[in-house]
Amino acid sequence: MGYDGNLTPLFDCSCLPKRSAPYTEFFGQDIIAVSQFDRRRLAYIFQRADEMRDLVTHGGVSDLLRGYVLACLFYEPSTRTSASFIAAMHRLGGSVIPITQGVQFSSVSKGESLPDTIRVLEQYSDVIVLRHPDVGSAQVAADAASVPIINGGDGIGEHPTQALLDLFTIYEELGGVDGLKIAMVGDLRYGRTVHSLTRLLLQYDVSLRFVSPDTLRLPLNLMNTVIDSGTNVRETDSVYDVIGDADVLYVTRIQKERFSDTKAYDEVKDAYEITPALMRLAKERMVVMHPLPRVGEIHTAVDADPRAAYFRQVRNGMYIRMALLAAVLGQA
Amino acid sequence: MGYDGNLTPLFDCSCLPKRSAPYTEFFGQDIIAVSQFDRRRLAYIFQRADEMRDLVTHGGVSDLLRGYVLACLFYEPSTRTSASFIAAMHRLGGSVIPITQGVQFSSVSKGESLPDTIRVLEQYSDVIVLRHPDVGSAQVAADAASVPIINGGDGIGEHPTQALLDLFTIYEELGGVDGLKIAMVGDLRYGRTVHSLTRLLLQYDVSLRFVSPDTLRLPLNLMNTVIDSGTNVRETDSVYDVIGDADVLYVTRIQKERFSDTKAYDEVKDAYEITPALMRLAKERMVVMHPLPRVGEIHTAVDADPRAAYFRQVRNGMYIRMALLAAVLGQA
Amino acid sequence: MGYDGNLTPLFDCSCLPKRSAPYTEFFGQDIIAVSQFDRRRLAYIFQRADEMRDLVTHGGVSDLLRGYVLACLFYEPSTRTSASFIAAMHRLGGSVIPITQGVQFSSVSKGESLPDTIRVLEQYSDVIVLRHPDVGSAQVAADAASVPIINGGDGIGEHPTQALLDLFTIYEELGGVDGLKIAMVGDLRYGRTVHSLTRLLLQYDVSLRFVSPDTLRLPLNLMNTVIDSGTNVRETDSVYDVIGDADVLYVTRIQKERFSDTKAYDEVKDAYEITPALMRLAKERMVVMHPLPRVGEIHTAVDADPRAAYFRQVRNGMYIRMALLAAVLGQA
Numbered sequence: 001m002g003y004d005g006n007l008t009p010l011f012d013c014s015c016l017p018k019r020s021a022p023y024t025e026f027f028g029q030d031i032i033a034v035s036q037f038d039r040r041r042l043a044y045i046f047q048r049a050d051e052m053r054d055l056v057t058h059g060g061v062s063d064l065l066r067g068y069v070l071a072c073l074f075y076e077p078s079t080r081t082s083a084s085f086i087a088a089m090h091r092l093g094g095s096v097i098p099i100t101q102g103v104q105f106s107s108v109s110k111g112e113s114l115p116d117t118i119r120v121l122e123q124y125s126d127v128i129v130l131r132h133p134d135v136g137s138a139q140v141a142a143d144a145a146s147v148p149i150i151n152g153g154d155g156i157g158e159h160p161t162q163a164l165l166d167l168f169t170i171y172e173e174l175g176g177v178d179g180l181k182i183a184m185v186g187d188l189r190y191g192r193t194v195h196s197l198t199r200l201l202l203q204y205d206v207s208l209r210f211v212s213p214d215t216l217r218l219p220l221n222l223m224n225t226v227i228d229s230g231t232n233v234r235e236t237d238s239v240y241d242v243i244g245d246a247d248v249l250y251v252t253r254i255q256k257e258r259f260s261d262t263k264a265y266d267e268v269k270d271a272y273e274i275t276p277a278l279m280r281l282a283k284e285r286m287v288v289m290h291p292l293p294r295v296g297e298i299h300t301a302v303d304a305d306p307r308a309a310y311f312r313q314v315r316n317g318m319y320i321r322m323a324l325l326a327a328v329l330g331q332a
Numbered sequence: 333m334g335y336d337g338n339l340t341p342l343f344d345c346s347c348l349p350k351r352s353a354p355y356t357e358f359f360g361q362d363i364i365a366v367s368q369f370d371r372r373r374l375a376y377i378f379q380r381a382d383e384m385r386d387l388v389t390h391g392g393v394s395d396l397l398r399g400y401v402l403a404c405l406f407y408e409p410s411t412r413t414s415a416s417f418i419a420a421m422h423r424l425g426g427s428v429i430p431i432t433q434g435v436q437f438s439s440v441s442k443g444e445s446l447p448d449t450i451r452v453l454e455q456y457s458d459v460i461v462l463r464h465p466d467v468g469s470a471q472v473a474a475d476a477a478s479v480p481i482i483n484g485g486d487g488i489g490e491h492p493t494q495a496l497l498d499l500f501t502i503y504e505e506l507g508g509v510d511g512l513k514i515a516m517v518g519d520l521r522y523g524r525t526v527h528s529l530t531r532l533l534l535q536y537d538v539s540l541r542f543v544s545p546d547t548l549r550l551p552l553n554l555m556n557t558v559i560d561s562g563t564n565v566r567e568t569d570s571v572y573d574v575i576g577d578a579d580v581l582y583v584t585r586i587q588k589e590r591f592s593d594t595k596a597y598d599e600v601k602d603a604y605e606i607t608p609a610l611m612r613l614a615k616e617r618m619v620v621m622h623p624l625p626r627v628g629e630i631h632t633a634v635d636a637d638p639r640a641a642y643f644r645q646v647r648n649g650m651y652i653r654m655a656l657l658a659a660v661l662g663q664a
Numbered sequence: 665m666g667y668d669g670n671l672t673p674l675f676d677c678s679c680l681p682k683r684s685a686p687y688t689e690f691f692g693q694d695i696i697a698v699s700q701f702d703r704r705r706l707a708y709i710f711q712r713a714d715e716m717r718d719l720v721t722h723g724g725v726s727d728l729l730r731g732y733v734l735a736c737l738f739y740e741p742s743t744r745t746s747a748s749f750i751a752a753m754h755r756l757g758g759s760v761i762p763i764t765q766g767v768q769f770s771s772v773s774k775g776e777s778l779p780d781t782i783r784v785l786e787q788y789s790d791v792i793v794l795r796h797p798d799v800g801s802a803q804v805a806a807d808a809a810s811v812p813i814i815n816g817g818d819g820i821g822e823h824p825t826q827a828l829l830d831l832f833t834i835y836e837e838l839g840g841v842d843g844l845k846i847a848m849v850g851d852l853r854y855g856r857t858v859h860s861l862t863r864l865l866l867q868y869d870v871s872l873r874f875v876s877p878d879t880l881r882l883p884l885n886l887m888n889t890v891i892d893s894g895t896n897v898r899e900t901d902s903v904y905d906v907i908g909d910a911d912v913l914y915v916t917r918i919q920k921e922r923f924s925d926t927k928a929y930d931e932v933k934d935a936y937e938i939t940p941a942l943m944r945l946a947k948e949r950m951v952v953m954h955p956l957p958r959v960g961e962i963h964t965a966v967d968a969d970p971r972a973a974y975f976r977q978v979r980n981g982m983y984i985r986m987a988l989l990a991a992v993l994g995q996a
Contacts, residue, residue: 010383010387010663011386016394018391067391099411099415115632116626123647124416124418
């Protein structure tokens with residue numbers, strides 16, 4: 001059945017640039033949960049993320065991931081997370097299949113299982129970022145896949161790249177993590193990012209302060225884990241108790257839906273808003289962080305304060321994702 | 333009206349790398365229907381697709397389509413088909429304008445005709461893949477366009493790249509097509525992929541077996557075409573009649589909507605499911621194919637069987653589309 | 665907290681290709697409104713757009729914007745405009761974060777403000793194109809952003825790249841603008857493109873003819889601006905008054921919703937349709953333009969007339985956007 005004409009070969013494969021993946025720490029691994037990261041592996045990723053910052057900051061253009069294809073499979077929209085991964089891949093010369101809308105209307109609506117969808121997409125791509133509303137779906141995908149899966153958030157489960165970028169921001173802004181007093185403020189009960197960051201921080205010598213209304217306190221089992229770790233920890237319902245000596249103020253979004261009536265919500269909202277007046281009580285060298293989007297938890301007048309780190313935090317997300325993509329593809 | 337300042341030219345066009353399109357077999361052609369492909373042209377595309385597989389498998393990075401832009405115009409979502417074309421274009425260094433959602437909300441909702449939309453998009457792109465719910469729309473687009481149109485499925489009409497990847501998979505898995513006994517199983521009445529593949533197979537010396545419930549038999553006119561071609565053909569309603577000596581088992585999705593009641597559907601579903609037990613009756617060298625998505629027609633326990641070719645079939649789709657894109661752009 | 669192992673640096677930044685942005689006319693500027701463009705700056709952009717045409721026409725492949733990332737932030741769908749910007753970026757070697765659907769479902773639905781969304785996106789990207797339904801939103805975004813914002817249309821406000829491509833088309837088709845008689849036909853009351861183009865044309869020595877039904881005449885204040893400029897101008901309700909000596913016929917879409925009853929709409933529609941019969945009354949060297957999409961204002965039989973410039977006009981949009989993107993990024 002061979003072609004009977006005289007077809008000139010398209011490629012001389014021996015002359016083409018090759019993608020090679022030497023053995024590296026994260027090569028071929030899935031990124032599913034923060035529990036995969038000990039201090040050594042965190043330091044590894046942070047050093048790589050630092051190099052990514054240098055690359056971008058100095059206007060360097062790299063082809064580190066040229067020829068690699070990332071599939072962004074988002075079963076629920078997340079403009080921020082998908083944009084961050086897309087930018088990360090592009091800035092390293094790689095390309096992206098964006099499936100960030102309408103997954104539900106296509107194969108999935110025909111009843112295709114997540115493992116099947118993953119097995120199809122891995123035929124086209126070298127790495128897959130999955131965002132899915134169901135807890136545990138990232139692991140289901142990883143079990144099905146032969147390419148690395150990066151968990152871009154699985155419901156109220158994990159969102160490890162967010163936790164990594166949070167910790168990386170503390171590290172970058174303050175030059176390290178050990179010895180810091182870190183206060184988490186707002187909805188500590190449902191705030192997924194608070195839970196993951198807290199777990200990462202337990203590996204360091206830090207003091208933790210949890211500031212929330214009574215109905216939104218840190219879940220019991222996580223609080224017990226913190227206590228059992230021997231970490232210095234206190235809970236309070238007033239941000240004034242921590243503002244004076246906190247090195248980090250990690251503020252989270254308080255959702256109206258968590259309250260039975262608008263009045264209760266408004267009271268809490270006002271009591272926890274970070275304002276310029278409050279910032280005058282804070283140390284000169286400290287940082288305010290927020291996973292964004294915010295809806296009033298931090299007054300916009302704080303944005304100009306050099307201690308406001310939340311937009312730099314966003315940028316760090318891109319560097320962390322550049323580092324992770326390069327790492328699991330064996331290129332970093 | 334010329335600029336009065338001293339503008340340094342941006343490009344020295346004589347020094348820039350150039351896209352050139354020497355005369356090649358498929359240069360500038362539209363890919364609308366399987367009837368465009370005789371054995372010679374099939375062999376041509378398959379040889380190119382083979383080269384694409386080599387390229388990807390060996391981790392080679394090619395710029396064959398660098399500087400070319402593909403517009404993916406999808407009037408109905410098809411995650412699989414669009415992802416496959418996007419990956420194909422990226423892996424050859426080209427880029428993509430993805431219009432895979434919301435076409436209906438924009439220009440089209442303002443009443444723009446398909447020919448006008450095509451004439452607009454061809455101003456931006458070098459080739460257009462069209463997915464459209466209406467039979468014949470690909471030809472309408474091709475008539476309007478000066479760039480090549482590739483039919484990515486026009487309703488119950490044609491979906492030629494699917495048929496090509498199906499045939500290519502048989503060719504790759506079994507080393508050829510002549511002499512094979514090929515069984516199509518499931519919904520043969522509405523299954524577009526079965527019809528197109530059957531038409532392609534009539535060009536080869538094959539035996540065909542059509543296995544379906546009575547209400548989902550191959551349409552009369554296609555069956556007559558098969559008979560008139562002199563091809564060895566049989567119909568049956570039992571997969572046990574063919575499993576012993578089939579070289580290819582091409583399984584299709586049976587849709588619940590085709591049945592008047594759930595009980596009738598469940599009976600058929602169970603009777604046609606491909607299971608490990610059934611596979612024990614099959615030849616050692618044969619392949620099971622499925623256009624996917626599946627919803628139970630093939631038990632997941634079959635996935636580990638080396639004869640299960642359906643995910644390799646998906647990957648072949650990318651190679652075929654790489655070959656077609658390069659071919660119609662005069663680069664292969 | 666440094667990594668204790670021996671990590672080989674990924675990049676030798678001194679050896680990487682660098683993006684540099686020498687001072688150029690438009691470097692770092694936002695493109696918000698046509699009032700930013702005087703004749704000198706128009707000539708600048710047009711000369712660059714001409715070079716872009718040469719590049720594309722001669723099949724040249726450029727890496728002028730390699731390493732740059734464009735964020736396409738579309739709060740309302742506009743297939744045409746987003747496709748044009750995406751193609752423009754790709755053809756210069758840059759990459760795109762497409763946020764063209766579903767913005768409303770993600771961060772924004774959580775109550776994020778436009779300035780916050782912009783401040784997040786600029787962490788990932790080097791330039792942002794914004795399409796938004798609210799007048800003035802492009803300026804709001806520009807005030808928040810540290811990267812250039814290009815207005816891709818803000819409601820009934822401005823859509824400057826459309827006006828630039830319209831003027832560029834006149835310039836390219838007829839070799840200049842001074843001395844021309846330009847007729848605008850159709851809905852001159854609500855047609856945003858007519859208003860912007862008219863403002864740009866007042867900088868040139870042109871004669872203007874406004875042809876519309878009485879209910880869709882040019883707004884009073886714009887008409888007064890035209891009169892005050894000393895430009896030769898006339899209004900009429902018959903296209904026959906202008907067809908004989910117009911150099912440009914700029915036709916716009918007449919929307920059914922503007923009329924109280926279907927009969928009134930149909931009468932107007934028929935009276936203003938550009939047909940081959942009408943074109944026989946026009947000069948041999950003139951051009952018919954339309955911002956598209958059309959829904960019957962220009963008969964498709966006119967498409968083959970060499971004076972029909974509306975699809976070339978679309979392509980000019982890509983060249984203009986290539987020029988603008990390169991210019992605000994300091995590369996042109």
